[in-house]
Amino acid sequence: MEELQQILSDLLPGAVFNTNPQFVEAVVPAGDLHKFALELKNNPKTLFDYLVCCSGVDKNEELSVVYHLRSTKLKHNCVIKVVTTDRVNPEFDSVFDLWASAEFFEREIFDFYGIKFKNHPDLRRLFLEDDFVGYPLRKDYVDNINIVQ
Amino acid sequence: MIEKREIILGENEPYIINMGPQHPSTHGVLRFELSLKGETVFKVVPHCGYIHRGIEKICESDTYQQIIHLTDRMDYLSAHQNNEAVSLCVEKALGVEVPERVKVIRTILSELGRLASHQLWWCAFGMDLGALTTFFYGLRDRERILDIFEESFGSRLLHSYICPGGLMNDIHPNFQKRIKDFIIYFRKKLPEYDKLLTGNVIFKERSKGIGIMSLEDAISFGVTGPSGRGSGFSCDIRKSQPYSAYDRVDFKEILYTEGDTYSRYKVRIDEMWESMKILEQLVDQIPEGDYTAKMKPVIKLPEGEYFQSVETARGELGVYIVSKGDKFPVRVKFRTPNFSNLFIISKLAIGHKIADLVAISGSLDLIIPDIDR
Amino acid sequence: MGIKIKSMKYEDFNDNESLELFKKSGSNGFFMTTIDSIINWGRSNSVWPLTFATSCCGIEMMAAGASRHDFARFGIEVYRASPRQADVIVIAGTIVHKMAPVLKRLYDQMADPKYVIAMGACAISGGPFFNNTYSVVRGADHIIPVDVYIPGCPPRPEALLYGIMQLQRKIKAESKENRLESRENFI
Numbered sequence: 001m002e003e004l005q006q007i008l009s010d011l012l013p014g015a016v017f018n019t020n021p022q023f024v025e026a027v028v029p030a031g032d033l034h035k036f037a038l039e040l041k042n043n044p045k046t047l048f049d050y051l052v053c054c055s056g057v058d059k060n061e062e063l064s065v066v067y068h069l070r071s072t073k074l075k076h077n078c079v080i081k082v083v084t085t086d087r088v089n090p091e092f093d094s095v096f097d098l099w100a101s102a103e104f105f106e107r108e109i110f111d112f113y114g115i116k117f118k119n120h121p122d123l124r125r126l127f128l129e130d131d132f133v134g135y136p137l138r139k140d141y142v143d144n145i146n147i148v149q
Numbered sequence: 150m151i152e153k154r155e156i157i158l159g160e161n162e163p164y165i166i167n168m169g170p171q172h173p174s175t176h177g178v179l180r181f182e183l184s185l186k187g188e189t190v191f192k193v194v195p196h197c198g199y200i201h202r203g204i205e206k207i208c209e210s211d212t213y214q215q216i217i218h219l220t221d222r223m224d225y226l227s228a229h230q231n232n233e234a235v236s237l238c239v240e241k242a243l244g245v246e247v248p249e250r251v252k253v254i255r256t257i258l259s260e261l262g263r264l265a266s267h268q269l270w271w272c273a274f275g276m277d278l279g280a281l282t283t284f285f286y287g288l289r290d291r292e293r294i295l296d297i298f299e300e301s302f303g304s305r306l307l308h309s310y311i312c313p314g315g316l317m318n319d320i321h322p323n324f325q326k327r328i329k330d331f332i333i334y335f336r337k338k339l340p341e342y343d344k345l346l347t348g349n350v351i352f353k354e355r356s357k358g359i360g361i362m363s364l365e366d367a368i369s370f371g372v373t374g375p376s377g378r379g380s381g382f383s384c385d386i387r388k389s390q391p392y393s394a395y396d397r398v399d400f401k402e403i404l405y406t407e408g409d410t411y412s413r414y415k416v417r418i419d420e421m422w423e424s425m426k427i428l429e430q431l432v433d434q435i436p437e438g439d440y441t442a443k444m445k446p447v448i449k450l451p452e453g454e455y456f457q458s459v460e461t462a463r464g465e466l467g468v469y470i471v472s473k474g475d476k477f478p479v480r481v482k483f484r485t486p487n488f489s490n491l492f493i494i495s496k497l498a499i500g501h502k503i504a505d506l507v508a509i510s511g512s513l514d515l516i517i518p519d520i521d522r
Numbered sequence: 523m524g525i526k527i528k529s530m531k532y533e534d535f536n537d538n539e540s541l542e543l544f545k546k547s548g549s550n551g552f553f554m555t556t557i558d559s560i561i562n563w564g565r566s567n568s569v570w571p572l573t574f575a576t577s578c579c580g581i582e583m584m585a586a587g588a589s590r591h592d593f594a595r596f597g598i599e600v601y602r603a604s605p606r607q608a609d610v611i612v613i614a615g616t617i618v619h620k621m622a623p624v625l626k627r628l629y630d631q632m633a634d635p636k637y638v639i640a641m642g643a644c645a646i647s648g649g650p651f652f653n654n655t656y657s658v659v660r661g662a663d664h665i666i667p668v669d670v671y672i673p674g675c676p677p678r679p680e681a682l683l684y685g686i687m688q689l690q691r692k693i694k695a696e697s698k699e700n701r702l703e704s705r706e707n708f709i
Contacts, residue, residue, distance in 0.1 A: 022456065050368050052458075053467050053484035068456060068467070068484075072368060072382070075389070101371040104492050127198035127521055128657070129620050136656050137206055143656050170624050173573040173603045177580075178621060199621045200576050203655040210654045218650060225578040269581070288588035295585075306581060306676050518577045 004076055007045050012036050023068075025079040033082050034093040040069065040080075041098050047071045048078065051095075054105035056113045058139050063090050063113060084115075094120040112137035163191070170199045174277050174507045177517030179491075181506070188502045193495045201521040208481040213239050213313055213448045216481065221307040223483065224519040226266040227461040229258040232311040237392055238457035238468045239313040242450045250438040251315040256394040257328070257431050258311070260424045264335075265294045266462035267417050267424075274414070274511040275346055278355055283345060290338055297327045313448060315441030328432050332425055339421060347418065356410040360497040360509035363408060370496075371489035374464025375416040376513050380408035386460040398427050410512040417514075449476050463487055463514055487519040527687050535688070544695050558697050565609075565635060566693035567597040569686070572608035574628065576615025579642035579676045583614045586679035593679075596686055605631040610689070612682075613668075616644035616651060617659045629666045635701065637693070639685055640668045643675040650675065667708040 005017060005024045015026040015036070028036050040048045048069040057064050064083040070076075084090045094117035096103040106117045107126040114135040117123060125132065134141055168181040175181070178199035184192040204223065208216050213235075220231040233255055240247060272287025295305040301321040302308040310317050346352050362372065367382040377384050385402045387395045403419045405412035450472040458467045464486025471480040490513050498506045532538065575583055586593050587601075602608040605628045617625060629638070640662050643649035648660035662668060669692060672685035 020454065051371060052465070053456075053469060053482065055469055055480070055482040055484075057471055057480045059471075059473075059479060066454075066469075068469070072384075099371075100366070100369040101489050101492070104488070127201040129198075136203065141656075170621065171572075171574055171605075171628060173601070178576050199618065199624070200616060201618055201620065201657055202616055202651045203657050204651075206656065207651065207654045222578055222650065225581065284584075285589050288585060289590065292585070292588075292590050305585075305678065306578060 004046075004078065008040075008078065011039050011043060011046070020079065023077050023079045025081065027081045027083060030082045030084060030092055033080075034095060037067075037080070037095045037098055040078075046076075046078075047074050049073075049099075051099035051101055051105075052077075054102055054109070056109040056115060056137070058113060058137065060139055061085060063087065063115060065092060065109060065115065067095075090115045091118060092116075093118055096120060111135075114138070168503075175510065175517075176273060176515060179515070179517050179520075181494075183503070183506075185503070190498050190501060190503060190506055193498045193506065195491055195494060197491070197517070197520050199521070200518045202518075204522045205481055205483070208478060210477060212476055213450070213478070216478075217312050218309045220483075221309050222518065223485065223522055224461060224463065224466070224487065224516050225307060226269060226516060227262050227463065228307055228309075229255075229262040229311060230459055230461040231466065232309060233259060233393070234457055234459040234461075234466050234468045236311050236313045237459065238455050238470055239448065239450065241457060242453070242455045242470070242472070243313075243448070245314060245442050245444065247315050247442050248438045248440075249436045251440060251442075252393045253431055253435050254316065254320060254440075255311055256398070257428060257435075259393070260427050260431075261294055261297065261328070263462045264421055264424050265291050267421050268294075270417060270462075270514050271342060271346075274514075277507050277511040278352065280346065280349075280352070283342075286338075286341065286345065290335060293331050293334065297324070297331065300324070300327070314444035315439070319440045325432050325435065328428060332428060332432075335425065339418075342418065347415070353411065355505075355508055356414060356512070359410045359501060359505050360512065361407070361409045362493065362497055366493065366496060367408075370493045372464070372493055373489065374460075374462070374486050374514075375403075375420060376413050376490055377464065378403060379405050379413035379416045381406040384465065386458050386465055390458060392457075392459065394431065398430050400427050410508055413512045447476055449474060450478070458484075461486060463516065463519075464490060483522060485519045485522065487515050487517070491515055491520055527691060530687060535691070537688070541691060541695055544692065544700065559694075562694045562696055566690040568599070569597060569609045569637065569689070569693075570600060570602050570607070571598060572605055572611045572628070572632070573601045573603050574611055574613065576613075576617065576621065577644070579614035579644070582676040582679055583612060583641065583682060586682045591679040591683060593683060593686065596683065596690070598686070605629075606633060608632055609635070610637045610639060612639045612641050613645040613662045614641045616649065617662050617665065618657045619659060620657070622659055622665050625662070626665055637670075637689060638662075638666055638668045639670045639672065639689060641672045641682060641685070642677060643673060646671050646673060667705050 001024055008026055014029050014032060018025045040046050048071050050070045050072050052068040052070050054067050057066060062083050062085050064081055067080040069078050082092055094106055106120055109115050110123055111125045111127055112135060163184040166183050170178040170180045180196040182194040183190055204219050216235055217232050220235050221228045224231055268287045268291040272284045275283025299305050301324055302310050362380045364381045367377045367380045373384045381404055383404060388402050400423045403416050405416055452474040455470045458465050466486055467484030469482040470478050472478050497509050640646050645662040648658050651658045652660060670685050670689045672681055674681050
């Protein structure tokens with residue numbers, strides 16, 4: 001795991017590494033996400049071609065998107081995170097052109113958290129009705145009619 | 150002023166039709182929006198969300214033992230594997246080591262669940278293609294496994310038996326004998342499945358060459374499980390990141406390279422044989438001991454993020470828990486196999502007829518509540 | 523005199539008082555006419571359900587139709603895929619807000635006489651998803667009038683057979699006056 005952390009810190013100059021006993025975890029500045037993801041996918045030392053999971057997290061002050069990546073040839077894993085504190089209009093780059101499953105993970109994150117993705121081909125709601133108002137998985141979502149405590 | 154408008158419906162217009170949420174062949178509430186030219190499909194858009202119950206939101210206000218009961222109902226045919234995924238994630242976070250007896254029993258239940266799930270898949274797949282006999286054969290054999298479950302756990306379908314720390318209760322004394330009887334019985338019946346469908350000329354015509362999925366597409370869309378292994382994507386978590394007792398049993402990972410409906414079918418039939426091999430190796434080796442480790446009644450995970458993958462009957466189930474030290478989690482995310490397996494249909498079904506779309510979605514083995522959670 | 527179902531005694535059923543009340547509220551005299559009883563006998567012994575299963579209870583419904591607990595012996599010969607040809611709709615599974623208009627439309631498309639069975643805890647009252655969720659309809663009887671409720675999560679196939687026998691008794695106790703009563707009183 002240490003070699004992987006060394007390789008990643010060489011490839012991604014602006015990244016900050018968190019301590020995580022399980023995987024190598026890197027927090028990447030939001031503006032460089034697409035560039036770094038392209039590098040992670042194509043570089044022969046990393047070759048992350050399989051996006052396992054892409055989830056949104058709301059920690060009361062900040063909204064973040066977490067990408068779990070795995071390489072089918074070199075058999076290693078890593079975690080990439082992007083964070084924003086803008087709750088009114090959060091926006092990140094879309095990576096659908098690198099991993100095709102990201103298109104649907106990002107639609108789900110938009111549906112639940114309201115995070116928009118630039119250059120996404122078809123950003124609309126996936127699970128909820130088209131005229132649903134609000135973003136239910138945010139911590140400040142209040143709905144007194146439907147939710148029974 | 151009213152303008153005159155002429156609309157001519159001709160052969161080059163796409164005809165949009167709805168294969169609606171209530172349909173006998175979609176195996177649940179899934180809506181396909183098909184654009185047809187004649188009977189050939191040239192665009193499929195799946196619409197999901199008709200059984201979206203908000204399980205992830207409920208998990209944010211439930212304790213970790215209560216989440217087990219909800220994960221049962223996500224992919225109800227591999228209920229044991231879903232429970233095992235959450236239990237393993239919580240145990241990994243707490244650093245708890247479960248007794249050996251628990252590990253072996255969990256593996257046995259996983260394989261029994263996989264057998265039962267593939268039996269139900271086989272009967273539904275044959276029924277979609279028109280062979281109604283498979284419905285009765287598959288369910289007749291599945292009832293035997295459900296009898297084993299009912300004797301030990303009390304319920305046929307949704308057990309919530311595997312919980313953080315071990316098992317809810319000890320197994321019945323007859324458990325091992327019944328499994329041995331079942332294996333002897335099922336080894337005689339599985340060749341019947343081959344005689345009915347696998348060698349059948351009509352079935353081969355309807356499934357060979359239909360819905361070919363390339364290896365790059367499988368990796369890019371994240372299609373795992375038997376559907377991905379039919380295209381050569383070697384993604385079995387039991388081999389690459391073994392958990393419970395999988396590191397001490399000997400079994401093959403089934404891979405075919407053609408990527409069509411027939412090879413996805415063959416992968417599942419071969420997996421049923423492999424499951425029986427695993428059961429035979431483990432059923433006599435259940436060590437004595439406790440059925441659970443010592444756990445506190447209120448589980449609080451240390452602050453941090455944890456991820457655990459498990460191989461269910463349909464693919465890789467990932468559980469991602471974010472905790473801030475409380476007894477309720479901050480975020481629980483389920484990376485479900487059916488969510489990734491669904492969206493490749495829009496690529497596979499282009500150029501085929503509607504009946505082929507039914508065969509393709511049957512071979513991908515979708516369970517809709519798992520997509521919507 | 524009690525409503526007779528072959529193979530099960532009248533005393534073994536659970537809810538006999540409400541059935542007697544239902545029967546009394548219908549007929550103007552003390553007995554139904556012969557025409558009514560022949561029609562009811564024909565209707566109750568051949569109810570054909572619609573293929574409608576949203577989630578886990580659908581598997582137990584399929585198991586009830588398989589060879590061990592065969593429900594073709596009760597008259598449920600085939601499943602009809604189209605609502606216009608079906609008699610009963612067995613709501614097996616959770617109903618969510620996105621699915622509710624679809625369910626209402628299916629019910630409206632069915633032809634009279636039609637019956638509804640709510641199978642499983644989710645269809646009766648929202649089940650395990652009652653608390654803390656934003657998208658589950660807490661009970662199918664918020665949308666359509668229900669005749670028989672079958673509790674369980676999921677109910678065993680034998681419980682579904684018992685529920686169908688109760689529905690058969692209810693059909694046999696109907697007469698022209700009280701047949702549409704549950705639908706007219708539905709808010």
